Amino acid sequence: MMRSCHSEPLIGTHVSIAGGVSRSVERADRLDCLAMQIFVKNSNRWESADLEVAEVERFCSARSRSSLKRCVAHDSYLINLASPAAPLWERSRRALLAELRRCDLLGLEYLVVHPGAHVGSGEKEGIRRIARALDSIHAEGEDLEVKIALETTAGQGTSIGHRFEQLRDILAEVGEPEKVAVCLDTCHIFASGYDIRSQQGYLETVGQFDAIVGLDKLKVIHFNDSKKDLGSRVDRHEHIGEGFIGKDGFRWFLQDARFADVPKILETPKGSDDSYDIDNLAVLRSLAPLHPVNE
Secondary structure, three states: OEEEEOOOOOEEEEOOOOOOOOHHHHHHHHOOOOEEEEOOOOOOOOOOOOOOHHHHHHHHHHHHHOOOOEEEEEOOOOOOOOOOOHHHHHHHHHHHHHHHHHHHHHOOOEEEEOOOEOOOOOHHHHHHHHHHHHHHHHHHOOOOOOEEEEEOOOOOOOEOOOOHHHHHHHHHHOOOHHHEEEEEEHHHHHHOOOOOOOHHHHHHHHHHHHHHOOHHHEEEEEEOEEOOOOOOOOOOEEOOOOOOOOHHHHHHHHOOHHHOOOOEEEOOOOOOOOHHHHHHHHHHHHHOOOEEEEO
8 A cells, every 4th residue: 555745756867067067066956956966077088187176165065055965976987897907907996986086075975886897707707806896995995985886787798787686796795885885777677687667577676676685775776768678788778758668667666665765867868958858857757746655
């Protein structure tokens, strides 16, 4: 049985940092976001200039005046913690630590991280390298408050994280698993074979995640429809309701009281202006006028 209580859904979108990270807050406010995700540097470059103290202050001040309740970041696409190539693994480890330090300066809660690809060296070995990198990062960044949220993947190539068991195994290998959370991407889990289109399929998927990883680990959700069908293992995001998942797959998440406090972030295709984000956010709000509470 369900009863309902009024609450604004904790939704938002990935926001550009063009012109400085502080500009992201005004962009999120313009869209009436309660949550947002940003990059803390150019996502396609290894190096970046240090954040200026004044820019950090502008960001923190703008956030304090905004309606935002959750702010998270996404790591660089270049990072591969599962790489069997020692130079790339080390460069990835150092780059991730640098991004965590930037997140910490900005007061962000989580840095969403792709676990990595084993590039033919094997799943078990890739998981071992990911855990070793995280342990090293935790040791060097023991002063940091921001936490890593490992993202579920679609299973393209040799990427790790497309099965809940892989995330479980990474957490089991990490020395301080309490410092690691999980980000669930709807497009990715659908592409990897988890069917969330029906309520029964959704409940089964969430039940599997809870049994294998634990719902207490789920701290961020990416809301993306899928251009490809169930089990395709192809990562192609689509606008909400226009892909193979359909609107109901997002309705179940939005109306599940267990996730009321989990930020739900759009990573749907962008246009030349905010119109796509406006439309996608409107669809999500129409699916969740009320947050049900489980009894």
